[in-house]
Amino acid sequence: MMSKQPVSRIDGIAFFIIVLGIxxxxxxxxxxxxxxxxxxxxxxxxxxxxxLNIVAGLALFLVKSKT
Structure with missing residues (x-):
């Protein structure tokens, strides 16, 4: 079970990049x-x-979630 973390600015940017890709x-x-x-x-x-936008957004989100 993942711990709940507040949404950061990086999450918003990653979401925006994914939506832009779609x-x-x-x-x-x-x-x-x-x-x-x-x-x-x-x-x-x-x-x-x-x-490429979707991959970049997912990579940004996953890199952020590892730290």
Whole structure:
């Protein structure tokens, strides 16, 4: 059982980075829903950036929780 610790500023930053990554991954889908033509080259870029944001947010959260 984990001990309850107060939420710190680092937790908020990690959460923000993870949410930003999720929104970045969903950006091409939102664009197609509004009628925009998404390039075949733009979509993988958004996916890669989004995945890297999620990984960075999780790493920040896990490193903070170890200390």
């Amino acid at each position: 929104l970045t991954i969903l950006t091409p889908w939102f664009a197609t829903q509004s009628g925009m033509d998404v390039s075949i080259f733009v979509t993988p870029m958004f996916l890669i950036i989004g995945i």
